[in-house]
Amino acid sequence: METKILKPTNEDILKAAGIIRNGGLVAFPTxxxxxxGANALDAEATAKIYAAKGRPSDNPMIxxxxxxxxxxxxxxxxxxxxxxxxxxxxxxxxxxxxxKRPEVPDVTTGGLDTVAVRMPDNxxxxxLIALSGCPIAAPSANLSGKPSPTKVQHVIDDLSGxxxxxxxxxDCRIGIESxxxxxxxxxPTILRPGILTAEDISAAIGKPVKYDETLYARPDFAxxxxxxxxxxxxEDFHPKSPGMKYKHYAPKAQMIVIEGLRDNxxxxxxxxxxxxxxxxxxxxxxxFEEKAFxxxxxxxxxxxxxxxxxxxxxxxxxxxxxxxxxGFAVMNRMLKSAAYNIVKV
Ligand code: TXA
Ligand code: MG
Numbered sequence: 179m180e181t182k183i184l185k186p187t188n189e190d191i192l193k194a195a196g197i198i199r200n201g202g203l204v205a206f207p208t209x210x211x212x213x214x215g216a217n218a219l220d221a222e223a224t225a226k227i228y229a230a231k232g233r234p235s236d237n238p239m240i241x242x243x244x245x246x247x248x249x250x251x252x253x254x255x256x257x258x259x260x261x262x263x264x265x266x267x268x269x270x271x272x273x274x275x276x277x278k279r280p281e282v283p284d285v286t287t288g289g290l291d292t293v294a295v296r297m298p299d300n301x302x303x304x305x306l307i308a309l310s311g312c313p314i315a316a317p318s319a320n321l322s323g324k325p326s327p328t329k330v331q332h333v334i335d336d337l338s339g340x341x342x343x344x345x346x347x348x349d350c351r352i353g354i355e356s357x358x359x360x361x362x363x364x365x366p367t368i369l370r371p372g373i374l375t376a377e378d379i380s381a382a383i384g385k386p387v388k389y390d391e392t393l394y395a396r397p398d399f400a401x402x403x404x405x406x407x408x409x410x411x412x413e414d415f416h417p418k419s420p421g422m423k424y425k426h427y428a429p430k431a432q433m434i435v436i437e438g439l440r441d442n443x444x445x446x447x448x449x450x451x452x453x454x455x456x457x458x459x460x461x462x463x464x465x466f467e468e469k470a471f472x473x474x475x476x477x478x479x480x481x482x483x484x485x486x487x488x489x490x491x492x493x494x495x496x497x498x499x500x501x502x503x504x505g506f507a508v509m510n511r512m513l514k515s516a517a518y519n520i521v522k523v
Contacts, residue, residue: 183334184343237317238286368390371507396520430489436495436521465495471507
């Protein structure tokens with residue numbers, strides 16, 4: 179299949195919208211990462227997303243809308259908490275898990291009775307959704323298992339020839355995916371951490387917000403010899419967000435996360451780098467400025483892809499020390515891309 183590269187002009191966005199309306203696949207920019215979109219209410223169209231990404235079909239997708247009130251097409255009841263969250267954070271990097279209407283097809287939600295909804299803060303995305311005239315289901319626009327795409331070139335590298343069109347845009351402003359918040363229970367629970375933290379959300383709604391406990395789990399991938407997708411997770415590890423159980427964001431290189439006091443981390447990275455280079459390995463280092471969590475979020479996926487391009491054999495990454503903020507969200511991605519291969523110093 180030939181993939182059209184479209185510009186973010188009115189004319190091209192209209193073409194992209196036509197493709198979505200006809201059941202096709204279009205990748206588009208958002209403020210977090212690029213998404214791979216299809217008509218969320220068309221089961222045949224969304225099923226194609228799984229095939230294009232090589233993604234397991236029990237992994238539900240986020241449904242993107244262009245006006246907050248369009249959430250009514252997907253769910254029936256909005257609690258005061260949900261209304262406040264929408265008022266404060268949309269458009270923006272907050273995905274809400276709500277009970278789904280029967281009209282939302284099972285392929286979109288991976289068979290769950292809930293649906294993930296967000297209104298992205300990117301004009302091209304909003305225009306595309308509005309002109310398509312339907313909500314757009316869109317996971318990140320990468321091949322399954324690869325780092326999420328934050329530049330249009332990443333999308334071209336992964337999906338060229340596999341989808342109908344790619345709508346060009348700027349590099350993504352945030353760089354990690356949206357915060358996923360389950361608002362179906364009494365206490366809102368973060369299933370995937372992001373740039374909006376539990377503290378930010380709690381301040382807006384005036385009640386506690388918790389991180390799902392599985393976010394603190396550190397499954398023993400590194401020593402597991404089973405390469406099935408969820409190898410390394412014990413029997414009692416049942417993440418609520420199905421996407422959290424798969425191996426994710428993996429670069430081609432081996433990757434080790436080094437965790438500890440900053441000076442110790444730096445010297446261990448140096449020690450491992452020197453020794454590995456001496457035996458002929460190409461080594462890449464990812465070490466962000468201390469506490470520069472926003473910058474780390476912005477750059478992390480792009481750095482992983484850069485290392486793949488340079489055919490690095492081993493990536494040494496310095497852990498970010500943060501238990502509940504933006505650094506925690508970046509660490510969630512870093513640990514997965516390293517398959518939880520952690521060295522403590
Ligand atoms: O920033 C983002 O959220 C990007 C852009 C394109 O909007 N999208 C994105 O989609 O990251 P994806 O498919 O890569 O991640 C969706 C996450 C997965 O962890 C999935 O398991 C979870 O949201 N999710 C989706 N629907 C869910 C549901 N009904 N219940 C629980 N988790 C759900
Ligand atoms: Mg993804």
